[in-house]
Amino acid sequence: MGSLSSAVLGPYLSLWLKSVGLSFSEIGLVQSVSEIAQLLTDFPTGGLADRHGRVRVYSIGSSLFGLGLVVIGLSRGLWGVLAGASLSGLGSALVSGTMVPWLYDALGDRKLVKDVLSRLKALSGPVRFAGGFLGGVLAGLAPNVPVITAGLLAMASSVMASLLLPDNRGKAELGYSGILRRGLHVVFENRGLHLLLLSSFLLSFTGRAFFTFWMLLLKAKGLPDEALGPLFATMLLSTSLGALLAKKLEPSPKTVALTSALLGVEVALLGLVPDLWGSVALLFAVEVTLGTRGPLIAVLRNDLIPSEVRSTVSSTLSTLGSGFTAIANVAIGLLAGKFGLGTAYLVAGLTGALSALPIWGLTFLSAPGEGGNIMEKPCGR
Template identity: 25%
Template sequence: MTPRSALRRYTLVSFLTWLPAGLMVAVSILLMTARGLSLIEIGLLSTVFSIVTITLELPTGGLADVVGRRVVLAVSAAFTVAALALMAVSTTFWMFLASGVLKGVARALSSGPATSWYVDTLHDLEGHDADLKPGLARGGAMESVALCLGVLAGGVTPLVVPRELLLPLAAPPLLGAVAAAVLLVVVVFALPEPSHARRSLADVLREVPATVAGGVRLSVGHPLLRRLMLAAAGSGVALAAVELLTPGRLAELAGTAEEGSAAYAVTAALGFAGSALGSALAPRAARLAGGSARGAAAGTVLTALSVGCLAATAGLGGPAGLVTAGLAYVVMFAGLSVAGMLCLELTHRSVTAAQRSTITSTSSLSLQAGAMLSNLAFGALASQSSTATAWVLASVVVLACALLFVRMPVLQPAVLAGDAERVRSA
């Protein structure tokens, strides 16, 4: 395998991993609303999803470090198929809850193994001094392209599906299940796993907890990783604020759930296009800012200002409301991608292959924790006060996270190597 072929496989898997999620973006909240769920119930479901993901993040990350990346990615795809197929036919809170649990398991399994596979493969081919930013940026851009195309397809589909066949809003989950099935096939046949020593079930059960415990000690004990985990939580706050509250507002502007789905699809697609742009520009942003930490700080500030713009224009209606939301989405997701991509590079440079997926899962856990708390807080705040108030609070929290990158601890490979050795011996 060559670096070019490894990058092609990584970007393909990145695209397919996020395509099902993209298909669901525009319709998930509207589908639950159409089937009788309240905003508070929807916020509770989002919280359950986050709890499941948080609970399994570290064990599944440790599992990927022990048994390999491909197996874990394949199981994740299978859970996604089951979750979205169930969601398409759900009619009660409890059915949606079961679907959310399955989605949480799939999300936990998928966070980390693909990037870990690419970084490990590139290190094998080019050595540990290989430049990670271009490949990680390409993978992040493909994730955003998948979300952009998926959200457009998912938003338009309800408008063209005959109502006599099924509820139009249920069509995108079915398409997502099909896309996840394609991912399963690709992972099994196109993502070769580096050779691993054979392990018995007892060995696996023993090694995973040790890997998880060592990874947690490393992420909490190392100043650089600790700040990166807090920054990920801030990203979760920003994402929860817009994903929970924007669909309902756009549905009100558009007039109907189906038209609101299409409006949100266009708005979210613009945001994901901005995300793809931010991922592609992340290496250049780091150069212009004078380092990855400063580039991530700039991206975080841009994100906070964009959420603040959403709050400031929440009272606008008609075309003006749609245009300002679209512009804010583009800038916000671009800022999130710049910050996220540079944080990802700093994270991967801070660990070795022995705990790479575990540490990446810890970052995802932090993001989910921020989103979980925000879903509860913003849902209640928007119901009792206003959407604008919730967005103001989110903007302030994200802006405060930019301070995490001030005087960021210097990366010290020798110290990190010692930390990794202690993790392996844990």
């Protein structure tokens, strides 16, 4: 249901904001407000997940996220959109440190976690493919209908999680404040996490350029409006191909570094290639790379985090990531407004390629406790 919500929303949030008169910089501001709301609340909500249950906190967060999208879809001015973005940011904060930590601890086997994440990513492709077409049909009714529908689907996802998933949590006996202190200690002391954060900062510019402006970039290169929905739906299937490739790969620093560098190169080329069909081909390449990298980086990151504060640390990393993304949203928006989308994509791609270097640096760490948190079980599956 979450994948369907994301697919229905697709490129239509930015298009809706543009249709109500927001500029590139204002669209960047809206994204930044959402990220700042998440930045301010992510860390404490991660402690709530470790203390009170990851599924329970996910359900509350998904409901708030969906409500924020509904508010945005019903607003026709900047202030209403900013209010909805704030709600969605709070919902994202509650969600961020829940499902992957829940899965990692529920299974207890890093290889199995990677395989499950890869399968989920692959299965989400057909679901999102259908959602992309649905979003296109809904956009034909009115430009805000996909945004409102995506919000309602996110609320439905929260209900399904509550009904279907058995909950787990961190070391609840530490108490809420004890969990927060322990999580901060891990973040401050773990050199591997420091390298991941540096990589995340560099890659945030790449992600913001791609996810916020790809549809506007292609429209500027001649993509007709009626082709946007089918194109987006087809792109989502290529993410499934990437997820299937991830099943064949080891979630090692070298593998993640290579996929990060490849992602940066692809986004940079989007800014350089002038023709429409070459850009479309690069869009599919980016989606395959994203589908491959996602499960690998999720396992690699959780290898570095102790189980008892997994949600807290994940939310702390997300908090910092929200700050990075807020900076990137404004920077990419300003670059696009002053120099054009092509230049913004080129700069974002170069920072993405550089993001591979800190991840590669993980291969040189040998300090105890900075990796191998959960071993693969001898029997595999």
